[in-house]
Amino acid sequence: MSDLPDSCAHPDEQFPDWARDFSRAPELLRLELEIGPGRGGFALDHAAAHPEIDLVAIETRRSDVEEIREKSARRGLTNLLVFQGDAKLLVPRFFRAHSLSCVHVQFPDPWWKKRHQKRRMVDVDLAVQMRALLMPTGVVDFRTDVPAYARAAVESWEAAGFVNLDGAGALWQGAPEVLSTRERRYAVTGQPVFRARFNNPGPAAPETTERAAALSAEGRSGREWRDVRRK
Numbered sequence: 494m495s496d497l498p499d500s501c502a503h504p505d506e507q508f509p510d511w512a513r514d515f516s517r518a519p520e521l522l523r524l525e526l527e528i529g530p531g532r533g534g535f536a537l538d539h540a541a542a543h544p545e546i547d548l549v550a551i552e553t554r555r556s557d558v559e560e561i562r563e564k565s566a567r568r569g570l571t572n573l574l575v576f577q578g579d580a581k582l583l584v585p586r587f588f589r590a591h592s593l594s595c596v597h598v599q600f601p602d603p604w605w606k607k608r609h610q611k612r613r614m615v616d617v618d619l620a621v622q623m624r625a626l627l628m629p630t631g632v633v634d635f636r637t638d639v640p641a642y643a644r645a646a647v648e649s650w651e652a653a654g655f656v657n658l659d660g661a662g663a664l665w666q667g668a669p670e671v672l673s674t675r676e677r678r679y680a681v682t683g684q685p686v687f688r689a690r691f692n693n694p695g696p697a698a699p700e701t702t703e704r705a706a707a708l709s710a711e712g713r714s715g716r717e718w719r720d721v722r723r724k
């Protein structure tokens with residue numbers, strides 16, 4: 494590549510240099526992603542509990558981003574970076590294929606109205622994207638307070654070829670090590686939470702990608718959203 498002019502970006506430079514940004518030796522980098530951390534209850538405590546991981550959190554709301562950054566600095570966390578923006582736009586620009594060891598999507602907004610459905614975070618498109626970005630054995634940590642969203646999301650992750658760690662179609666009945674901000678409230682009020690965990694079995698088989706693409710093109714993610722609305 495030495496014959497390239499200096500002004501040209503080397504192909505390796507199109508993604509952030511996370512090892513440098515986390516001050517981590519490249520071979521020790523263990524990237525995790527949280528989409529929509531809100532006020533950061535999970536991000537902060539998870540990063541503190543696991544100094545061996547490097548957590549990237551993407552949140553649209555500026556005030557939440559600033560709050561998490563302030564708390565992170567006060568706690569001296571060096572393994573948490575928070576970015577303001579739309580995860581759907583930033584994720585493909587942030588991460589190379591098979592570079593993530595875990596993705597956390599906790600209590601994404603349900604977007605009930607049909608005209609808002611395209612804003613939903615978890616659908617087959619996201620699941621297929623995560624199949625490509627998570628390393629083999631990489632984990633999906635999904636949580637919601639909406640039963641219909643839980644069912645739909647389980648279908649989406651499975652349609653993309655993820656292996657449900659608790660059996661096909663099943664929710665996880667265990668208790669997470671770290672609760673999200675919203676989950677802490679529910680732990681007090683007793684409101685039910687629906688959780689599911691998935692494993693990336695490796696690169697997607699062509700038929701899985703085709704099926705997922707077909708579902709996505711139909712505008713549904715393995716389910717008909719109106720059928721499950723508010724159930």
Ligand SMILES: C[S@@+](CC[C@H](N)C(=O)[O-])C[C@H]1O[C@@H](n2cnc3c(N)ncnc32)[C@H](O)[C@@H]1O
Pocket residue numbers: 528529530531532533534551552553554557578579580581599600601602614673674675676
């Ligand atoms: C219902 S809150 C849950 C917050 C947190 N995960 C929790 O459990 O307490 C959903 C969060 O996702 C964020 N969000 C929604 N769409 C997003 C997107 N496209 N990219 C990043 N964050 C998003 C919202 O701003 C909000 O903070």
